[in-house]
Amino acid sequence: MMQTITLTRPDDWHLHLRDGVALQTVVPHSAAQFGRAIVMPNLQPPITTAAAALAYRARIRAAVPPGVQFEPLMTLYLTDNLPADEIKRAVEAGVVAVKLYPAGATTHSDAGVTDLRKTWKTLEAMQRAGMPLLLHGEVTTPEVDIFDREAVFIERQLIPLRHDFPELKIVLEHITTREAVQYVNAADRFTGATLTAHHLLFNRNAIFTGASGAGLRPHYFCLPVLKREMHRQALLQAASSGSAKFFLGSDSAPHAAHLKESAVGCAGCYTAPVAMELYAQAFDSVGALDQLEAFASFNGADFYGLPRNSGHITLKRETWVVPESFAYDEALLKPLRSGETLPWRMV
Numbered sequence: 001m002m003q004t005i006t007l008t009r010p011d012d013w014h015l016h017l018r019d020g021v022a023l024q025t026v027v028p029h030s031a032a033q034f035g036r037a038i039v040m041p042n043l044q045p046p047i048t049t050a051a052a053a054l055a056y057r058a059r060i061r062a063a064v065p066p067g068v069q070f071e072p073l074m075t076l077y078l079t080d081n082l083p084a085d086e087i088k089r090a091v092e093a094g095v096v097a098v099k100l101y102p103a104g105a106t107t108h109s110d111a112g113v114t115d116l117r118k119t120w121k122t123l124e125a126m127q128r129a130g131m132p133l134l135l136h137g138e139v140t141t142p143e144v145d146i147f148d149r150e151a152v153f154i155e156r157q158l159i160p161l162r163h164d165f166p167e168l169k170i171v172l173e174h175i176t177t178r179e180a181v182q183y184v185n186a187a188d189r190f191t192g193a194t195l196t197a198h199h200l201l202f203n204r205n206a207i208f209t210g211a212s213g214a215g216l217r218p219h220y221f222c223l224p225v226l227k228r229e230m231h232r233q234a235l236l237q238a239a240s241s242g243s244a245k246f247f248l249g250s251d252s253a254p255h256a257a258h259l260k261e262s263a264v265g266c267a268g269c270y271t272a273p274v275a276m277e278l279y280a281q282a283f284d285s286v287g288a289l290d291q292l293e294a295f296a297s298f299n300g301a302d303f304y305g306l307p308r309n310s311g312h313i314t315l316k317r318e319t320w321v322v323p324e325s326f327a328y329d330e331a332l333l334k335p336l337r338s339g340e341t342l343p344w345r346m347v
């Protein structure tokens, strides 16, 4: 049985860092594990210009602890009226991708796209520039069951979009269903997908199971929501299959604990401090630790056309207890698995 595993320094291809004082807590957690991260633009107001992305990048860099190498890779937020010529400025500024949130899909998505057809000119400019489109792939129409939103998005939105933009680089973010795995496996090299650690480790029972039976656990509530066990197994199989189309995106999303432990709790799992430990646990559960490096450290960089990292990290088979919480501005931030024992540890 493998006792330690050393990997090329991984990257997180889908991360929420928020802004302001929050950066002091969350940036060091990601920087301790990852060489780079694609930073989501869903601030309030959203990051919709290259200039705003550069200013945000400077605030993130200022929160990286001294002596630590961590490069935030910036994104723009696609709205109904993001002008096509902003793509040129974004490319020049080093922005790496554009994120599409269907309006109302998740945290701070009110400014999201109401109708994909309104974004055609911008998508054309992106396809020409080789700028990837990152999709939060869920429909938000109220008649669609929340557990079906992703599968319906693929049918109604993604298949027509792909037909119209055959060479647009698309990342289907945080996929959660067997249908998404099948779609990505069947697609060509212009399509990739990210997978979170929590969707690899937990099915939807986790939201409704307390320590001694029934209970509602808000820290397991995220969007897209956890799905049935058969979907979790399909995701784990895809992540550990060796296919270069699947890569790591934690979707770590900090919310103050009192905003999750509430009558209307926020969606998002804060996994940054334990991300690689959780991924190691997931890959180990199917005897696929030898596939972790490609998934975490190679496939994403290759898809984006960026160099692979040069440093390394090491994980050890050793139980440890995840901290209960971290100070977060004037509140507390609880990581997923807070106070629980994990089988793998970063050393």
Ligand SMILES: [Zn+2]
Residues within 6 Å of the ligand: 014, 016, 040, 251, 253
């Ligand atoms: Zn996200």
